[in-house]
Amino acid sequence: MDCRNWIVEVVESARAGLQPDAQLQKHLRECPRCTDRWDDEQRLSAELRTMRDAASSRSEVRREAIMREFELAHGTVMRRSVKLAFSIAAILLLTLALGQVWRNHRPADTIAQNPGSSAPGNEFEASVLTNVPEDDDFIAVPYAPPLAPGEFIRVVRTQLRPNALARMGIYVDASLSEMPADVVIGEDGFPRAVRVLGDIQF
Amino acid sequence: MVQSDEELYRQMRKGDQRAFAELYERREPALFRYALYLSGSRIVAEEVAHDAFIELIGRDTHFDERRGSLEAYLYGVARNLVRVMQRRRTFEQGVEQVTAHDVVADLIKGERTAALYAAIRELPESYRDAVVLCDLEEKSYEEAALLMKCALGTVRSRVYRARMLLAARLKPLMLSAGVRGR
Numbered sequence: 001m002d003c004r005n006w007i008v009e010v011v012e013s014a015r016a017g018l019q020p021d022a023q024l025q026k027h028l029r030e031c032p033r034c035t036d037r038w039d040d041e042q043r044l045s046a047e048l049r050t051m052r053d054a055a056s057s058r059s060e061v062r063r064e065a066i067m068r069e070f071e072l073a074h075g076t077v078m079r080r081s082v083k084l085a086f087s088i089a090a091i092l093l094l095t096l097a098l099g100q101v102w103r104n105h106r107p108a109d110t111i112a113q114n115p116g117s118s119a120p121g122n123e124f125e126a127s128v129l130t131n132v133p134e135d136d137d138f139i140a141v142p143y144a145p146p147l148a149p150g151e152f153i154r155v156v157r158t159q160l161r162p163n164a165l166a167r168m169g170i171y172v173d174a175s176l177s178e179m180p181a182d183v184v185i186g187e188d189g190f191p192r193a194v195r196v197l198g199d200i201q202f
Numbered sequence: 203m204v205q206s207d208e209e210l211y212r213q214m215r216k217g218d219q220r221a222f223a224e225l226y227e228r229r230e231p232a233l234f235r236y237a238l239y240l241s242g243s244r245i246v247a248e249e250v251a252h253d254a255f256i257e258l259i260g261r262d263t264h265f266d267e268r269r270g271s272l273e274a275y276l277y278g279v280a281r282n283l284v285r286v287m288q289r290r291r292t293f294e295q296g297v298e299q300v301t302a303h304d305v306v307a308d309l310i311k312g313e314r315t316a317a318l319y320a321a322i323r324e325l326p327e328s329y330r331d332a333v334v335l336c337d338l339e340e341k342s343y344e345e346a347a348l349l350m351k352c353a354l355g356t357v358r359s360r361v362y363r364a365r366m367l368l369a370a371r372l373k374p375l376m377l378s379a380g381v382r383g384r
Contacts, residue, residue, distance in 0.1 A: 007362070008362075011361075011362055011365060015336075015337060037369075040366075040369035040370075040373060041365065043372070043373075044365055044369045044372065047314055047315060047372065048318070048338060051239075051315050051319070051338065052235075052338050052340075054315065055235045055238050055239070056231070059248070062234075062248060062251070063226065063230075065252065066230075066255050066256070066259075067219070067222075067226075069255075069256055069259060070214075070222050070259055071219070073259045073260070073261075074217045
């Protein structure tokens with residue numbers, strides 16, 4: 001075995017912190033070059049061990065800092081999820097609101113055309129309206145605000161003057177005195193439809 | 203059962219802080235030492251180890267399991283960060299300042315070890331990686347070969363050459379100080 005092969009033994013023994021085995025010791029006694037290398041490797045291994053021991057370090061400060069960074073990054077992800085959830089909720093609410101507006105307008109139209117019939121999406125008023133006497137002569141009051149879903153209505157029988165009827169969009173002979181009428185009134189007190197009773201000429 | 207780095211990484215990406223903490227405990231100390239050996243500066247090493255994990259947390263992380271282990275990836279990130287800092291002039295200034303009181307006073311406590319840090323920094327990069335991983339991080343040749351993505355024999359020869367260069371560099375200092383190997 002020549003020195004090149006012995007060097008492998010020299011380096012590996014020094015790295016492992018082992019003493020040279022008998023064969024290597026014999027070679028080291030005979031070869032000053034390998035002995036030099038063995039001394040160098042021994043010294044270097046000792047220095048590297050010192051360096052390794054000194055480098056060991058644990059830092060709670062570093063650990064806490066990186067954990068905060070993780071929470072921050074993860075928190076950002078959470079915020080994105082929350083934003084998305086809020087966006088979806090907002091879209092749903094907007095859709096519901098538009099639906100309600102659409103439904104609120106439909107019964108008013110239906111009342112205008114046929115106050116006594118049931119209006120889809122506004123069953124409550126419709127059911128009340130169906131209790132109104134069946135001759136179905138109600139006339140919707142123009143420009144009256146639409147009934148809200150589930151809003152109660154009352155049918156009030158009263159005496160109305162021609163000018164009061166005119167304000168509700170019903171024009172009768174102005175020379176007539178008060179006349180009996182049924183008025184559909186919403187919860188807000190505004191009239192929604194009128195039915196003039198008796199034999200009246202419009 | 204011990205979870206692999208990659209399993210912890212997958213859980214961590216889903217927001218599992220426990221998984222991240224475990225990964226950090228497992229890899230940060232070695233990463234810190236690795237950066238310290240490459241840079242010779244405790245401050246730089248702390249920054250590098252921290253930034254490597256920040257990179258891992260970030261949305262734009264480039265880690266891909268199919269291309270290698272997470273450990274190799276982290277060493278690669280640390281190596282690049284040290285390199286980037288070396289390119290910046292701040293690194294040089296930092297090392298000078300740190301060597302003046304940080305490393306020498308607090309960590310190395312010895313002229314020879316300071317010289318060893320300097321000698322390691324001056325090694326060619328491939329030799330430096332080999333000696334740091336095998337002789338300072340105590341990785342086997344097989345593990346180092348995986349981390350360095352080269353053949354086992356290549357790692358061994360690089361370690362031998364690196365040690366020879368280091369020994370030659372340190373010899374005058376050691377002889378003048380009367381340090382003997384045996």
